[in-house]
Amino acid sequence: MRIGVFDSGFGGLTVLRALLEHVPEADYVYLGDTARLPYGAKSRETVARYAVSSARFLVAEDAEFLVIACNTASALALDAIRESVAVPVLGVVETGASAADASSRTRDVLVIATAATVESHAYAAACEQRGMRAIEKACPLLVPLVEEGWIDHRVTAEVLRIYMDELMEEARRKALNPDTLVLGCTHYPLLRRHIEEAVPETVRVIDSAEVTARAVAKRLGLSGREVSAKTRFFATDSVSKFRSLGSRFLGQEIAEVKLVDLEKQPVAGSRELGAGR
Amino acid sequence: MRIGVFDSGFGGLTVLRALLEHVPEADYVYLGDTARLPYGAKSRETVARYAVSSARFLVAEDAEFLVIACNTASALALDAIRESVAVPVLGVVETGASAADASSRTRDVLVIATAATVESHAYAAACEQRGMRAIEKACPLLVPLVEEGWIDHRVTAEVLRIYMDELMEEARRKALNPDTLVLGCTHYPLLRRHIEEAVPETVRVIDSAEVTARAVAKRLGLSGREVSAKTRFFATDSVSKFRSLGSRFLGQEIAEVKLVDLEKQPVAGSRELGAGR
DSSP states (O other): OEEEEEESSSTTHHHHHHHHHHSTTSEEEEEEOTTTOOOTTSOHHHHHHHHHHHHHHHHHTTOSEEEEOOHHHHHHHHHHHHHHOSSOEEEHHHHHHHHHHHHOSSSEEEEEEOHHHHHHTHHHHHHHHTTOEEEEEEOTTHHHHHHTTOTTOHHHHHHHHHHHHHHHHHHHHTTOOOOEEEEESTTGGGGHHHHHHHSOTTOEEEEHHHHHHHHHHHHHTOOSOOOOOOEEEEESSOHHHHHHHHHHHHTSOOOOEEEOOSSSSHHHHHHHHHHTO | OEEEEEESSSTTHHHHHHHHHHSTTSEEEEEEOTTTOOOTTSOHHHHHHHHHHHHHHHHHTTOSEEEEOOHHHHHHHHHHHHHHOSSOEEEHHHHHHHHHHHHOSSSEEEEEEOHHHHHHTHHHHHHHHTTOEEEEEEOTTHHHHHHTTOTTOHHHHHHHHHHHHHHHHHHHHTTOOOOEEEEESTTGGGGHHHHHHHSOTTOEEEEHHHHHHHHHHHHHTOOSOOOOOOEEEEESSOHHHHHHHHHHHHTSOOOOEEEOOSSSSHHHHHHHHHHHO
């Protein structure tokens, strides 16, 4: 089984990291669309166009199952992706909402994400389908803070305190009693400890990377016993930056990354690369 | 005279704003490559590809003179742009360095900019050509803070204090005596007052938008008397976002923005749009 994992950049490597742990017998092909990141502030049409070309690339690389590890692409473009490829597609928004469903007793949940994910209200819709009420909040400074490397930094703690206070204040205003917070962006797990410190103890934090990997394992019915995972990495921008920054998200060294151009003749380009592997 | 102004997004509107003041008799066509922003963390090859297609679009829209208002594109792709179009091209890096040249007595200058601009060392090279020493510092959190609207915010003041302290510390370590600080990113003029508060009083802050507009006026020898400026706006992503966020940078209402796709058949696409105006 070859699983394609797609993200606009490096954040999806936290999902791949969890997949390698929970589904170690699969092969992986990861694509970070780093030339066009971030998706988080772009329109639905643009995100869909980028995500569809990325999904097609992964299928051309023989992926038999796609994990859309990018929250923004899952929120804005999952239907467009499913229409454009013939393999099963799983997005982190649905797995995050399902995990909240399993966790929440009060049926009130909080979601933090990028501006585009929040504006799509994809998490609110997925929570409502499962009989929960959700408050979504955009936290646009968290990704740049993580990428600046300010993980354990007083400025990050202060920004998180401001964002989480605003979120809890909105919950009070709407008379909600949330007991679950979904991290709706793959960068946020790196801030998990500080996020947990900034919310009341009664709120459980859900990392969509972890729950997505569990959902894939369950869906594919793989045993987790045979370990022979081969992983290949592709990026649309600087492969050296992908290697150095990506290793922080993956939690292990990334040896080789291949450059791919999705703007010029996407399929032909991917076949060329595919032939060379 | 029709002047084309290019930026990866909205920041270049601070340059257009200064141009409208200093060269009011020209017509303008502005392109924000918002679908592919930000350029600031991307590689030279990717930035050059994007900037060249954008410059060609503006020339197809009958621009007779190009102002590259994007510091990253000026730093990484000015030669590539000049090779690809037949009209004169002025970039904000050279105008910023020239303004520093006119301002600095100690011949030691500071530059703050995006990661890509700093890594290119374009400002350092331009300063060295003019007999000055420069220290360049990447400040990747400032653009997201401006876009979050946290202009007068204690977190922004704290981030600026950290960045400026690091910059002055590096100057001390290298035994430089800087008297000039160039704002090497078009978002930074919105933080000008707070930047001035975070550096010693002896350091003069130079806004490249203002000095670029003066350079264009001098270069074109226009009188500034007849006022008949018509301005058209193009963006590669959401035109509604361009209108709302862009007005903050331009300092006036933006009535109409046209959407353009530079990835599919860029020249044909621009002609189609051109025919429709």
